[in-house]
Structures are given as C-alpha cells and as structure tokens.
Amino acid sequence: MPSLWHTLPTLLLLPTAISAVTFDCNHVRIDKQSFDLSALGGPKTVHHLQYLQPSISNTTFTLDICSPLKRTKDVPKSDECSSGTRVCGIERIYNEADNSSTIERVISVAGEYATRNGRSMDPEVTRLKGSASHADSDQEGLRVELHGGKWPETRDGSLQKAIIEFRCDKDLTGNEGFEEEDKVLDVNSYGQMARRASDDEDDDGPSLPDLDKGKSLQFNSYKPDTDDIGVLRLTWKTKFACEGVANDPKGDGKKNKSPNSHWGIFTWFIIILFLLVATYIIFGSWLNYNRYGARGWDLLPHGDAIRDVPYVAKEWVGGCIDRVKGGGGGGERGGYSAV
Structure with missing residues (x-):
C-alpha cells in the first residue's frame, strides 16, 4: 500500500x-502574438547531399511539428528513429566501388522521450521581431527550438536539437513541394551522382542535384555547436508565420489539424x-x-x-x-x- x-x-x-x-502546433503564443501552424502538420522531408569521394552521402531529415513520427511498415527498428521522435535524420551512404547502399546513421534529433530516458522536447519559441539578434529584428515569424534527441543512444552520445525558423511569406502555404511523396533514390541514381561529382571535382565544387527544389522547407545546416550539441537548422517559409493570420477568419490555419496535437x-x-x-x-x-x-x-x-x-x-x-x-x-x- x-x-x-x-x-x-x-x-x-x-x-x-x-x-x-x-509542442502545440495549433496554438503557439509568444509576445502576445498567436500562430496556428496546424496546416503544416504531417511528415515533411529535406535532404543534405555530400560527395565523400568516391561515395555519396544523403542524409534525409524527416519532421512532423504536430505529432511524433509513425513507424514505417516492414522497416527494421534499427533503421528508424526511436518512438516519440519529431525530427529524425537518416544518413545513407552509396559506395561506388562495390555499387552498394547502406544506412550509416539514424539520428533522433528531437522528440519526447521522457518515459524512456527522461529527456523531453522542451520546446523554446522566439518571436523573430522580438529577437535580440539585429538580423532578425525586421523579420516576421518565429523560431522554434526542439530538444530531446541524442546520437548515438549511449552514455557518451552527443545531445541533439533542431532549430526551425518559420518566416512569413504571404504567397506560400508552407506545403509547396510536398504534394507528392519523396521518392527513394535507387543505387543507379547514386551512381550517376557520383560520376557527375567525380567529373566536376576540379571545378569550384561537385555538382549534386537539389532534391528539395521548390519546397517551402529548406535545409540550412547540420553540425555541432560550441557545446558539442548536434544542431539541425531549417528554414520554413509560410503565410502561417505571419502575425495576425491565426486570428483571421479567412485564413485556413484551422485546416488539417492533427487530432492528437492539441x-x-x-x-x-x-x-x-x-x-x-x-x-x-x-x-x-x-x-x-x-x-x-x-x-x-x-x-x-x-x-x-x-x-x-x-x-x-x-x-x-x-x-x-x-x-x-x-x-x-x-x-x-x-x-x-x-x-
């Protein structure tokens, strides 16, 4: 008893x-301003391609700002991020020498893991206009910082976080470029990229395709900061980051709400x-x-x-x-x- x-x-x-x-994507309140990001819910992906002679590295970052990412059927658990992840990075390496493709890293960048290891997402939201940074003082939107991730999942692993900058663009919904599901690149596609990169290695830099062309969400960088924390930086242009849209009855910020996100x-x-x-x-x-x-x-x-x-x-x-x-x-x- x-x-x-x-x-x-x-x-x-x-x-x-x-x-x-x-993180309540339906109602984000900061500095007396309300933002409704529910229309951006659902898994979204961006890519980071690198030429590591003679290999090609493709890190696919998948995020859902409204709810945890769901498991993919018939995919081993070791090839996906932990349950509760909101932002996940999967690095795939293509080796031209033996024409093989392998998963090199699975990085849980941010999510809710309080029941598993005590780490929580601890969202931090900053209004760009109210930011201390001079560069952001004339920007309209908000910056969302999500924590909780770790790679590798060991005692000595490095903590991870994602910084997503939502910038106001009244001409974009934020879902541009995601009308069709991302196609998984096959070995032949990697091989063609590797050969083109090898031909261009004497130029200013290897020529790699832009897999995120036309998307409102763009990859900026992924690297450790001064505290050795892995930081993923993304920029998301959307009208829902404009101040006043959440209170506009004509704005469709209430559409596509996630039933589990509020x-x-x-x-x-x-x-x-x-x-x-x-x-x-x-x-x-x-x-x-x-x-x-x-x-x-x-x-x-x-x-x-x-x-x-x-x-x-x-x-x-x-x-x-x-x-x-x-x-x-x-x-x-x-x-x-x-x-």
Missing part, C-alpha cells in the same frame, strides 16, 4: 509534465477529474490500510457502496422499464376499481 501513496506526487505532476514536453478544455477537465478521483482513492485506501488494517475491497473508501453500484443500477433500470410499460396503457387507472 505505501507504493500507491508514493505514486501520488507523480500523478499530481502529470499536467505539468505534459505541458512541458508538448489539449482542449474538455481534455484538461478529464485529466483533472481523473487526478482528483485517483487522489481520493489513493488517500482513502492508505487511510483504511493504516487505521483499520483493511485488505482487498475493504481498502477502497466506500467499498460497500461501490460493490452495490451494479445492483442499484439494475434496480433503477428495471424501475424505468416498469414505468414506461405502465404508462403505455391509456385506459388503465391506478388505485382500487369500483365493484
């Missing part, structure tokens, strides 16, 4: 923990009600255990009343049915009849 008592602080801290690790008033009511009931049961059970040495059903406060609930419900339903049947005959009268 003491173990139940020990769980009480954890239950009471549940709402705080939820709000601390969750916490409404009703959800919080259910959570608070659950916590109150759990607190009452745990405290009452602890009291009965310590004061009366109760066991089993007797531990629960008002255990007799709880056991009687099915019978009370049955009698109540039976009474309702009898009243309905009794009211069906319009000619019948209650009381005694005359002889």
